[in-house]
Amino acid sequence: MRIDLASIKSSRWARGTLFASLALLPALAGAEEAAPPTPDKGDTAWMLVSTLLVIMMALPGLALFYGGMVRAKNVLSVFMQVFVVFSMLTVLWVIYGYSLAFNGSGAWIGDFSRLFLSGLTADSNAATFTEGVVIPEYVFVAFQATFAAITTALAVGGFAERTKFSAVLVFAVLWFTFSYLPIARAVWFTEGWLFKAGALDYAGGTVVHINAGIAGLVGALVVGKRTGYGTVAMPPHNVPYVMIGAALLWVGWFGFNVGSGLEANNAAGLVFLNTFVCTAAAVMAWMFGEWIFRGKPTMLGAASGAVAGLVAITPSCGVLSPTGAIILGLIVGLVCLWAVAGLKKALGYDDSLDVFGVHAVGGIIGALSCGILGHPSLGGVGTFESIGPQTLVQIKGVLFSVLWSGVVTAIIFTLIKFTIGLRPTEEIEREGLDVAEHGERAYD
Secondary structure, three states: OOOOHHHOOOOHHHHHHHHHHHHHHHHHHHHHHHOOOOOOHHHHHHHHHHHHHHHHHHHHHHHHHHHHHOOHHHHHHHHHHHHHHHHHHHHHHHHHHHHHHHOOOOOOOOOOOOHHHOOOOOOOEEEOOOOOOEEEHHHHHHHHHHHHHHHHHHHHHHHOOOOOHHHHHHHHHHHHHHHHHHHHHHHHOOOOHHHHHOOOOOOOHHHHHHHHHHHHHHHHHHHOOOOOOOOOOOOOOOHHHHHHHHHHHHHHHHHHHHHHHOOOOHHHHHHHHHHHHHHHHHHHHHHHHHHHHHOOOOHHHHHHHHHHHHHHHHHHOOOOOHHHHHHHHHHHHHHHHHHHHHHHHHHOOOOOOOHHHHHHHHHHHHHHHHHHOOOHHHOOOOOOOOHHHHHHHHHHHHHHHHHHHHHHHHHHHHHHHOOOOOOOOHHHHHHOHHHHHHOOOOOO
């Protein structure tokens, strides 16, 4: 209510109107303060775009990135695994995932109060990180659904080309329920025990990448090596697919990281730039490292470097400076190159698409960087007081993710192995999963 004193004439009626209006001001102000906040259209629009960007990361980004790295006889099987797992987990998120991850008061798991999104309407709002700022809760549900779905799809790259489609689907349901949901709850929900401990994970270093990377490694170990691994060459069948997939991942990752702030504000600009420059620096580090130590820079290496940079900046994009993001990119590009080219060869495991070497290793480096490069003394914008205690909290989050995901994944794969079975026959594996499992060929 606005009162223009200059327009009030000197009359009994006018003075009475003025006094009556002034007497109502406290009540009107109280009514305004008591009114619930409403979503800003700009924030809502940005979150819708961010959700679409993350969907593009998986479909077609991750599908092309993974599909290009396998052999031609298995490309459709990888496409199917990514496409169907992403779709199935989206439905499960709405049925019970959102309720267990983001509702209730438990520090480890939620309740079923939002089963099938019970109680939510178009007028329901979800809080953001700014007091009094909200977004539509349906939008928040959709955004978080993409995280749950793509995380599970990431994990299948560790045991690609030799796992039955039925086994992949059973794994996806069980792993989402018993690994993803508890870790997401612990790290991102306000009642989660790691959230209360002060662990920093802006967009999913522990929840998404360490979680999926460890699952990929354990799955690779339990399922076993591909037939002929170590004796038969298994180069990527379509490197252009890999490059296009990596480029789509890079673009989509801006929704993944910037959208995790839930608002279109000044902080979003910092997260956007950090995501941009860290990825570029990792590309250069991996390429030059490969050039120096292996003789030639490759497109596969540059694409892998981009993903490593995206993974590392995911947990720390909100607390690093752009300079810190570049430093992180240079570090993770070289370390992940070593993990993929050196560590994997030394230990002899068959992680088909380097889920552990890129996602788990990159996620660990990114999570730890929050407590180091995120400190103001090193140019960061973190609000924690000292490097040591915060880094210890970050280590706690990393260890929890590694152990929880590792144990849960081992149990799930063991159960599948002794029930429906994990692998097709050796004859089917040599023929390729595309024809045997799906009755199709990618190329005629």
